[in-house]
Amino acid sequence: MEETDWRFKIAHREAWIGVGLALFNFVWWFGFAYGMGSRPVEEYSYVFGLPDWFFYSCVVGFLLIAVLVIVIVKFFFVEVPFEEEEDSQ
Amino acid sequence: MNYAVLVPMIGFLLVIFFIGYWASRKLSSSSNFVSDYFLGGRELGGFVLAMTMVATYGSASSFLGGPGTAYTMGFGWVLLAMSQVVTGYFVLMILGKKYAIMARRYKAVTMIDFLKSRYDSTAVVLLSAFSIIIFLFSAMAAQWIGGARLVESLTGLSYNSALFLFAVSVLVYVTIGGFRAVALTDAVQGAVMLVGTLVLLIAVIIAGGGIPNIVNDLINENPNLVTPYGAAGNLSAAYVSSFWILVGVGVVGLPQIAVRAMSYKNSRSMHRALIIGTIVTGFIMLNMHLIGVFARPVLPGIEIGDKVIPLIALETLPPWVAGIVLAAPMAAIMSTVDSLLLLVSSSIVKDVYLNYVKPDATLKTIKRISFGVTGLLGIIVFLLALNPPELLIFLNLFAFGGLEAAFIWPIVLGLYWKWGNKYGAIASMATGIVSYIGLHFYNLENGNLFGVHTVTLPVLLSLTAFIVFSLLIGRKAYNYNISAHK
Numbered sequence: 001m002e003e004t005d006w007r008f009k010i011a012h013r014e015a016w017i018g019v020g021l022a023l024f025n026f027v028w029w030f031g032f033a034y035g036m037g038s039r040p041v042e043e044y045s046y047v048f049g050l051p052d053w054f055f056y057s058c059v060v061g062f063l064l065i066a067v068l069v070i071v072i073v074k075f076f077f078v079e080v081p082f083e084e085e086e087d088s089q
Numbered sequence: 090m091n092y093a094v095l096v097p098m099i100g101f102l103l104v105i106f107f108i109g110y111w112a113s114r115k116l117s118s119s120s121n122f123v124s125d126y127f128l129g130g131r132e133l134g135g136f137v138l139a140m141t142m143v144a145t146y147g148s149a150s151s152f153l154g155g156p157g158t159a160y161t162m163g164f165g166w167v168l169l170a171m172s173q174v175v176t177g178y179f180v181l182m183i184l185g186k187k188y189a190i191m192a193r194r195y196k197a198v199t200m201i202d203f204l205k206s207r208y209d210s211t212a213v214v215l216l217s218a219f220s221i222i223i224f225l226f227s228a229m230a231a232q233w234i235g236g237a238r239l240v241e242s243l244t245g246l247s248y249n250s251a252l253f254l255f256a257v258s259v260l261v262y263v264t265i266g267g268f269r270a271v272a273l274t275d276a277v278q279g280a281v282m283l284v285g286t287l288v289l290l291i292a293v294i295i296a297g298g299g300i301p302n303i304v305n306d307l308i309n310e311n312p313n314l315v316t317p318y319g320a321a322g323n324l325s326a327a328y329v330s331s332f333w334i335l336v337g338v339g340v341v342g343l344p345q346i347a348v349r350a351m352s353y354k355n356s357r358s359m360h361r362a363l364i365i366g367t368i369v370t371g372f373i374m375l376n377m378h379l380i381g382v383f384a385r386p387v388l389p390g391i392e393i394g395d396k397v398i399p400l401i402a403l404e405t406l407p408p409w410v411a412g413i414v415l416a417a418p419m420a421a422i423m424s425t426v427d428s429l430l431l432l433v434s435s436s437i438v439k440d441v442y443l444n445y446v447k448p449d450a451t452l453k454t455i456k457r458i459s460f461g462v463t464g465l466l467g468i469i470v471f472l473l474a475l476n477p478p479e480l481l482i483f484l485n486l487f488a489f490g491g492l493e494a495a496f497i498w499p500i501v502l503g504l505y506w507k508w509g510n511k512y513g514a515i516a517s518m519a520t521g522i523v524s525y526i527g528l529h530f531y532n533l534e535n536g537n538l539f540g541v542h543t544v545t546l547p548v549l550l551s552l553t554a555f556i557v558f559s560l561l562i563g564r565k566a567y568n569y570n571i572s573a574h575k
Contacts, residue, residue, distance in 0.1 A: 005190070007186060010186065012505070017182065018182025030326070037318075038317075041316060050300060058167065058375065062174055065367065065371070073360045073363050077356075079355070081355070082355060
């Protein structure tokens with residue numbers, strides 16, 4: 001019996017990173033939307049004309065996630081071959 | 090008839106046909122027809138991969154239904170739509186490299202191939218094929234209706250002729266070109282969506298006199314429109330958050346998305362697709378739904394949600410630009426339809442016919458059957474769409490939710506949890522589908538149970554079923570290192 005494929009270790013780690021990122025994404029999105037958005041409308045402030053809760057939750061949140069994905073992929077993801085080494089035709 | 094709008098749209102369709110034709114020439118010289126027709130020979134690069142995922146996912150619901158609902162609900166619905174940003178990276182990160190490696194090891198061409206090798210069970214294959222055929226059929230019908238409505242509102246043709254025009258366009262290139270044609274046209278269509286939504290958003294903002302002005306108009310009309318709670322204040326945090334499962338993380342369980350996660354060339358393509366996919370998904374969703382909200386003060390009183398985008402484009406843009414911009418939702422619908430069509434026919438041809446009916450079919454027979462089944466399916470959907478139900482978006486979500494509840498755990502846990510076995514998979518699929526359909530009707534009668542979207546509970550129940558049955562019956566650790574039977 002061979003030992004665990006070395007590529008699986010990398011794959012498992014990257015899948016967990018995906019779960020972590022999604023959780024962070026959710027908390028950011030939820031926190032700003034309902035943290036700031038549940039105030040009365042008169043108390044909202046506006047950034048570039050958009051309600052503040054929306055700006056931070058959806059606009060900043062999206063940009064932040066995009067940057068995080070770039071950083072994670074560039075610095076933490078490892079390139080591995082997908083083909084089997086033993087029986088390559 | 091509006092020729093200034095029609096000409097750019099027809100030009101766009103011609104480009105799409107040309108790509109289909111070009112891809113089909115590559116197909117006829119192929120040595121492995123099944124893998125090429127249904128999977129494009131596993132050679133997608135990063136850009137095409139990202140775009141085909143975005144385009145497949147960004148369907149009529151995000152381009153017509155979604156903005157239409159944002160028009161009535163306000164910013165709360167844009168917030169909900171932004172839960173889709175997660176799909177841009179989540180699917181590829183979760184299925185990721187392990188799925189790519191295992192799919193190659195199993196020589197899997199469809200998602201069902203993967204399940205077949207992982208669980209080694211006829212029941213799993215037939216149950217999956219059955220649910221794909223049933224659920225994706227309703228999704229397809231919904232999309233065709235959306236496409237036909239769009240053609241109808243642009244050309245002034247009757248609904249039936251519009252549907253016919255749309256059906257012919259889709260059928261021609263899916264049938265001849267297969268997955269590669271679909272993926273390549275998706276890339277073009279994705280680019281069209283990206284540019285189209287941006288142009289339209291800018292035009293709407295200008296027409297409304299700037300964002301602060303538009304938001305003021307909204308507050309004057311109804312302050313609830315700028316809160317996260319919807320126009321009537323009835324969008325609860327729990328309900329909106331449950332869309333993270335339906336249109337966010339649960340998308341991992343959608344067969345049309347999962348099949349794309351095994352179609353890329355190498356790790357580099359996957360890495361590029363992660364970045365491009367996240368940015369493009371977020372950008373399109375944000376733009377599209379903001380257009381819906383901003384359209385309200387500019388063009389008040391639109392009754393049918395699906396018509397918001399076509400009407401606002403015709404209102405705010407010069408006709409020929411509107412033609413190009415409206416090619417975007419057209420592109421979204423076509424690319425969703427073509428991938429669904431291909432997927433349903435792959436379930437029939439590859440997963441049922443080749444596995445159980447005639448495993449030793451000749452290449453010629455397979456080709457004939459593949460083209461024939463794809464064409465026949467298109468005709469059946471066309472006939473169903475002739476007499477369409479009203480609520481496009483909900484019909485579509487019904488199919489999505491059902492498939493997610495059925496497949497998410499057999500795929501994800503099959504990939505990562507060695508104790509998962511066929512009893513768990515069967516129980517999980519059955520529980521997911523049955524509880525989804527049951528709860529759907531319960532919620533229609535009594536309002537949403539616990540105030541969350543229908544998909545939430547079935548996903549949790551199918552998880553429980555998967556774990557309990559895997560551990561109770563035939564408990565055995567799976568060895569990921571041995572190759573499947575060849």
